[in-house]
Amino acid sequence: MSLNQIRVGLIGAGYIATWHANALRACKGIALTAICDVSPSAASDFAGTYGLQSFTSIEEMAAADVCDAVHILTPPHIHADLAQRCLELGFHVMVEKPFALSQADCQVVASAAEEAARVAAVCHNFLGVPSYERLKQTCRSGALGRINSAEFNWRFPLAPLRSGPYGLWMLQETRNLLFELGPHLYAFAVDLFGELQDLRLQVGKPVALQGGQVRPQSLQIQARAGHVDLTINLELVETMDDRSVVVHGSSAMARLDYASDTLTIRRENTSDIVINPFRQQMGLAGQHLREGIVNGAKQLSSLNRKSPYALSFIGAFDRFYEAIRSKTPVDARFSAEAAGAVIGAIEKTAALIPDEYTAFPDPVVPTVPLKPTVMVIGGTGFIGRHLTRALVRTGRQVRVLSRGRHGPFEDIADQVETVAVSLRDKDGLVAAMDGIEVVYNLAKSLDSTWEGCLENDVGVAVRVAEAAQKAGVKRLIYTGTIASYDMSDPAKTITEQTSFGDDMSDRNLYARSKAECEKRLLEMHRTQGLPLVIARPGIVIGEGGPLQHWGIGRWHGAGAVRIWGDGHNILPFVLIDDISDALIAMIDKDEAVGQSFNLIGEPMMSARDYFDAIHQALGARIEVKKGAFWTFYLSGSVKYLLKRYVVGLRDLKNQSYSDWKSRGHLSPFSNEHTKEVLGWAPESDRDAFVRKGITDANLFGF
Numbered sequence: 001m002s003l004n005q006i007r008v009g010l011i012g013a014g015y016i017a018t019w020h021a022n023a024l025r026a027c028k029g030i031a032l033t034a035i036c037d038v039s040p041s042a043a044s045d046f047a048g049t050y051g052l053q054s055f056t057s058i059e060e061m062a063a064a065d066v067c068d069a070v071h072i073l074t075p076p077h078i079h080a081d082l083a084q085r086c087l088e089l090g091f092h093v094m095v096e097k098p099f100a101l102s103q104a105d106c107q108v109v110a111s112a113a114e115e116a117a118r119v120a121a122v123c124h125n126f127l128g129v130p131s132y133e134r135l136k137q138t139c140r141s142g143a144l145g146r147i148n149s150a151e152f153n154w155r156f157p158l159a160p161l162r163s164g165p166y167g168l169w170m171l172q173e174t175r176n177l178l179f180e181l182g183p184h185l186y187a188f189a190v191d192l193f194g195e196l197q198d199l200r201l202q203v204g205k206p207v208a209l210q211g212g213q214v215r216p217q218s219l220q221i222q223a224r225a226g227h228v229d230l231t232i233n234l235e236l237v238e239t240m241d242d243r244s245v246v247v248h249g250s251s252a253m254a255r256l257d258y259a260s261d262t263l264t265i266r267r268e269n270t271s272d273i274v275i276n277p278f279r280q281q282m283g284l285a286g287q288h289l290r291e292g293i294v295n296g297a298k299q300l301s302s303l304n305r306k307s308p309y310a311l312s313f314i315g316a317f318d319r320f321y322e323a324i325r326s327k328t329p330v331d332a333r334f335s336a337e338a339a340g341a342v343i344g345a346i347e348k349t350a351a352l353i354p355d356e357y358t359a360f361p362d363p364v365v366p367t368v369p370l371k372p373t374v375m376v377i378g379g380t381g382f383i384g385r386h387l388t389r390a391l392v393r394t395g396r397q398v399r400v401l402s403r404g405r406h407g408p409f410e411d412i413a414d415q416v417e418t419v420a421v422s423l424r425d426k427d428g429l430v431a432a433m434d435g436i437e438v439v440y441n442l443a444k445s446l447d448s449t450w451e452g453c454l455e456n457d458v459g460v461a462v463r464v465a466e467a468a469q470k471a472g473v474k475r476l477i478y479t480g481t482i483a484s485y486d487m488s489d490p491a492k493t494i495t496e497q498t499s500f501g502d503d504m505s506d507r508n509l510y511a512r513s514k515a516e517c518e519k520r521l522l523e524m525h526r527t528q529g530l531p532l533v534i535a536r537p538g539i540v541i542g543e544g545g546p547l548q549h550w551g552i553g554r555w556h557g558a559g560a561v562r563i564w565g566d567g568h569n570i571l572p573f574v575l576i577d578d579i580s581d582a583l584i585a586m587i588d589k590d591e592a593v594g595q596s597f598n599l600i601g602e603p604m605m606s607a608r609d610y611f612d613a614i615h616q617a618l619g620a621r622i623e624v625k626k627g628a629f630w631t632f633y634l635s636g637s638v639k640y641l642l643k644r645y646v647v648g649l650r651d652l653k654n655q656s657y658s659d660w661k662s663r664g665h666l667s668p669f670s671n672e673h674t675k676e677v678l679g680w681a682p683e684s685d686r687d688a689f690v691r692k693g694i695t696d697a698n699l700f701g702f
Contacts, residue, residue, distance in 0.1 A: 006321055009034035009061055009091075011082060012073030013046040016096060020071050021050055023313035026306070030321060033066045041424050045456070058082070062089040069324065071123070072096060075169045076179060080105035087116045094320050096123045097183040099339030103347060106340035113336060121320045121330045122339035124187035128315025129308060131263040131291075132188075135245065135256045138265065139192060144249030149229040150192065151246040152185035156259075157558055158236035161207050161215055162701050163546050165380050166408040174215055174357040175350035177234075182349070185232045186342045188245050188258075191333050193225035196345040201352040205237055205702045210385055210408035210544070212361035217701050221349055237701035238547050238558035261308035262291035364413040372399035372417060374587075375433060377464060378442030379418075380408060382544055383479070383537065383579055387440065388416060390580035401432060423460045426467050433471035438587050439464070441478045446510065450653075453513035461517040465524055465532070473531070475593065476521075477586050480536045482572060482598060482669070483508075483551075484515040488661035490569065495670045496596050506656035518596070525594055533586045534596035538669070542576030542692055547699040551665075552607050553627060558700070560623040565664035567607035567626065572669050574601035575692050578682040585678040592677060600669040601682040604689055617695045632660045 008024055010017050013035055024032045036055040037043040047054035055061040058070070069092035072082050080100035086093050093113070099122040100106045113120035126132065138144060158181075160168055170180035189196060200223070203216035221232040235242075243259035252267040264287045269279050298306050306314070316334055323330035332338055374391055378384045379400035385408055391398050392415045400409065400418045409416040421428040423443060433439065441464050445456040461478065468476045484500045484507075492498075504512040524530040539551040548555040552571065553563035582599050586592045605613065608624060615621045633655075640654040674680050683689045 005029055005031040006324060007031050007033045007066060007068045009036060009055075009067035009070045010046075010073055011036045011058060011070050011086070012096075013037040013039070013042040014073060017046060017073050019310070019313055020073060020096075021046075023310055023317055024071075026310070026314050027317050027321065029325075030317075034061055034064070036061045036070075039422070041422065045452070058086055058089060062091070067091060069094065069119075069321075076176075077101060077169065080109055083109045083120060084112045087112045087118050087120060090116065090118070092119045092320075092324050094121050094123055094317070095339075097125075097187075097339075098122075098179045098343060098346070099183075099336065100343055101179060103340045103344035106336055106343050110336035110340065119320065119323050119330050120336045121316075121323070121334040122183075122336065122342075123313070123316050124183060124191075124334055124338070124342070125309075125312040125316045126184050126258045127187055127191060127312075127333040128317075128319070129258050129261045129312045130315065131256055131261045132245075132258060133315075134263050135247070135254055136192065138254055138263075139247060143252060143265075144247060144254055145251030147228055147247060147249045149231070149248045150189070151231045151233065151244075152188050153233045153235075153242050153244045153246070154181055154185055155233065155235040155239050155242035157238045157548075157701075158217070159238075159546050159548070161209070161217055161236055162698055163382060163544050164210075164385060164408065166209055166211070167380055167402065171209065171215065174353050177215065177236075178219070178346050178350050178353075179343075181234055181236075182232075182346045183342050184243075185234070186345050187333070187338070189223070189225065189230050189232065190338060190341045190345070192245075192247070193228050193230065195341060196223040196225055196230065196348075199223045199345065199348050199352065201349055203354060203357060206357070207698070207701060210389075211410040213410075214357055214359075216353075216357055223345070238699065240559050241557050258312070259308060261295055261311060262288075264288060264291065361411060364411060366414045370397050370399075370415070370417050371435060372397040373435065373437045375399045375401060375436045375439045376442065377401040377423070377440065378444070379440075381442060382546075383540065383576065383583075384440075384442045385544060386542075386576045387442075387580045387583055390577075390584060392416060394584060399432070399436060423463065426463050429464060429467035430471050433467060433473055436471065437474045439468050439473050439476050440583065441465075441476065444479075444510075444514070447513070448509070450509065450512070453509055453516070457513045458516050458520060462520055462524070465521055465530055469524075469528065469530060475531045475533060475587060477533045477535060477583060478517070478521055480518050480534055480596070481511065481514045482536045482538055482600070482665075483511040483662075484518070484536075485667070486658060486662050487665050487667040488658045490666045490668075492667045493670055494598070494667050496598055496673050505653055507659045507662075508655050511659070511662075531593050533592045533594075535583060535586065536596060536598050537579055538572035538574040538598070538600040539665075540574055540576050540579055541694070541697065543697050545576060545697060545699075552610065553624075554632075558622075560625070561611075562625045562627040563607045564627055564632075565629060565661075565666065567624065569664065569666055570603045570606055570668065571610070571665050572598075572600040573604055573610070573689075573693070574599055575683050575689065577692065578680070582674065582678055582680050582682075585680060589678055595677065597674040597678065598669055598671060599674060600671045601689070602671070602684045603668070604686060610694075613690050613694055614699065617690060618700065620700060629657065629660045629664065632663075633657045636660065 024030050034053045035046045043054035072095045076098050083093050170176045202220045205217040206214050217236040219234040223230045245256040247254045254265045256263050271279050319331035374396050379388045388398050398416045402418050421432045447453045500515045525532040553561040555561050611624050
């Protein structure tokens, strides 16, 4: 490590930490050295991936003297407190947006940084994309003429509003949506035009979360900054991606697509009325061509490590570390003062949210202590939520195992209790299973390496089973996946007797991992008497399910999908209500123990039928394109070779051509075994199927 390098630690090992880590690796003179997270397993897993030291407290990390600066990547409600503590410990601090949840807290952090003689900055990352710097220069130069108005757009689907998980911080209160997403847009407005005044708010497209709370999916904020009229748009339904800044001037109009890092300027010209439109459109065409070539070249040459999103982080980080090296104030875009102006405007906006979006239903309080007999692990996911509510409707009390102590069951809290236990804590699992007769394990992990799968998926499945054995659970119902089958042969009908195959090393990690889970659990059934039942759901649709279901194809936003294959074969669709019925039936059928069940609905629709039904029922024509399997295989193979031999990711295996074909679900299924043993009767009426799976499923959010 060079003596001139700045050593950096990350605080928080969640999703955004990966983006920070990768961007830091692309910054010159930076050495990523440590990760800190209150979860020892999360910290150690992240540390193992990036070759870092792991810690569970910032004091412990400070004592080790391995960092000069830290990035705070925790849930927003503790940003300000952590920033102050880190500054007091002598770290320079970069805080993921939002910097804090009040302007007063922003000022406190700014004062702490001044007192400690350290740099405190906010990660308003989209202000770091190269094209934004060009937009800002264009505005300042007068090239747009006298600027009269500007629009700041975030039109991008937020699927958790409709399909969960509902435990996310941003969904806990309506104001959290503003604090989570608003900084992107308010930061542009403040940096370009200054303090926002005369704020007004309109909300719409309400959606009811499970539990009774209501959230808006459309927010429009109007404001002024001097003589410039500002409009901020947040659209969170299934819509075409439009993350842009549009600035209107007397001479020209500029449009920044900050998600794609492109800038185009539409100008007036002096040609006559016939030639004028031609020149204007040809000028725009040339700009789009230039932006596309430059953007594509950056991503191709860097193997997508310099995507627009990655570049936005790199741009912000470069300014932060430049300030540390030069001992000068950080770029105003990322300063604590700018963060304060942004948060102050969001605070004022949040105060305008109508009462119906801030009200909490009266809490349901159990009148007697709960005595759950059923546990659902993964109860806050799509299937888990429906299953939990279906179990309550049968008169059962349920214990849901979750990462937090709150789940989407406030309205039935007199029948459901939520407990937080780590799936790595076997003793904690055993204790949580006290009094439990039936355990549903719906948990899954999405790892990028086989070692990760063995630890986070297979290891967890075995640990849950061992805990169930020790706790005396009478039935463990595990959800695998039909994806573990080789479904590439249209002439082969798949039943529960169909083997996954002995060697699955050339299959995708999810299919391979789930198959390995089943293999080890079945061995425990044979050798230790584990009371096991295996369920393998098909392509599950219905209320609370996503529009962009990747079991059907590769999605390119809400309006376009490249289906696996030609899309004419019948797909193994199944309604979420039918899934819950089958899972509950597994409790009482003793003959189900030791068996597996493919939960596939009656043969109903192909992929093309499904999208035609969406058009007929909801009026939305989604562009559907055939996806030739050889193109998926070729593209995947090229990416595999680049990642392994250029990037150096050795723990990778290329997926076989057969694996890509399997995604097309070409093989038909038989559900006779499930219907016979469980007495299951999945929906057989096509009109009812469409109504439940599409019309009433709120696929688009409105």
